[in-house]
Amino acid sequence: MLQKGRFITFEGGEGCGKSTQLRLLAEWLQKQHIANLSTKEPGGTPIGQELRQLLVCGDKDKFDAVAEALLYYADRRIHMTSKVWPALTEGKWVLSDRFADSTVAYQYYGYNKKVPFRTLTDLYQIAVGDFKPDLTIIFDLAPEVGLSRSFKKAEGMTIKETRHESRDLEFHHNLRQGFLEIAKQEPDRCVVLNADKTIDELHADVVNIVRERFKLF
Numbered sequence: 001m002l003q004k005g006r007f008i009t010f011e012g013g014e015g016c017g018k019s020t021q022l023r024l025l026a027e028w029l030q031k032q033h034i035a036n037l038s039t040k041e042p043g044g045t046p047i048g049q050e051l052r053q054l055l056v057c058g059d060k061d062k063f064d065a066v067a068e069a070l071l072y073y074a075d076r077r078i079h080m081t082s083k084v085w086p087a088l089t090e091g092k093w094v095l096s097d098r099f100a101d102s103t104v105a106y107q108y109y110g111y112n113k114k115v116p117f118r119t120l121t122d123l124y125q126i127a128v129g130d131f132k133p134d135l136t137i138i139f140d141l142a143p144e145v146g147l148s149r150s151f152k153k154a155e156g157m158t159i160k161e162t163r164h165e166s167r168d169l170e171f172h173h174n175l176r177q178g179f180l181e182i183a184k185q186e187p188d189r190c191v192v193l194n195a196d197k198t199i200d201e202l203h204a205d206v207v208n209i210v211r212e213r214f215k216l217f
């Protein structure tokens, strides 16, 4: 693939502000006249939407972590081939609300390493190959704060996407540590932001990182 655009992924636990910050960055890029596309995982495509329902709604124990990883990778493969790669080839910047780090954080660290790490790296290779995000922003927040925001948000929704939120606090603490571990392993790709700030403060941090990383001044 001849990539002309940039691929930026937004990662972190429940309710840490990913979707809010993605929307604000998309608006900011628009103001800089940088064509961009906002998308998400799971559910960035029509088939992905169906997979999303299976993955984020309903009983938390309806399938195990391996089945979950396979379904997330099916969604990811469809997302990359039908949406992300074509947009990058056109020169658009693609902002994705979650990507492969979420699979590692949830299905590996969250479940206390029940899925072999190698399984997840193999799946990545099969579905995504050697392609990687140009930048991954990890929003770090105490799970108690993030979960209370998420549950409040879900109150107004008809379809409750709270399958993962309903896991115990230990899962969410593992998840947070998992994201920090991922950032430690890949410091060139990942930036960790303290998400315990106002929306505007956090947006300013995101813009600073993007300006610096892609030399936009």
Ligand SMILES: Nc1ncnc2c1ncn2[C@@H]1O[C@H](COP(=O)(O)OP(=O)(O)OP(=O)(O)O)[C@@H](O)[C@H]1O
Pocket: 013, 014, 015, 016, 017, 018, 019, 020, 021, 149, 150, 153, 195, 196, 197, 198, 199, 202
């Ligand atoms: N910095 C912030 N301070 C306080 N509230 C915030 C902040 N950022 C977002 N919120 C609010 O918290 C809720 C969750 O934010 P948002 O949906 O952006 O998080 P998310 O990481 O995408 O969550 P999810 O994991 O559920 O998709 C929303 O109602 C949002 O308005």
Ligand SMILES: [Mg+2]
Pocket: 018, 019, 020, 097
């Ligand atoms: Mg969100």
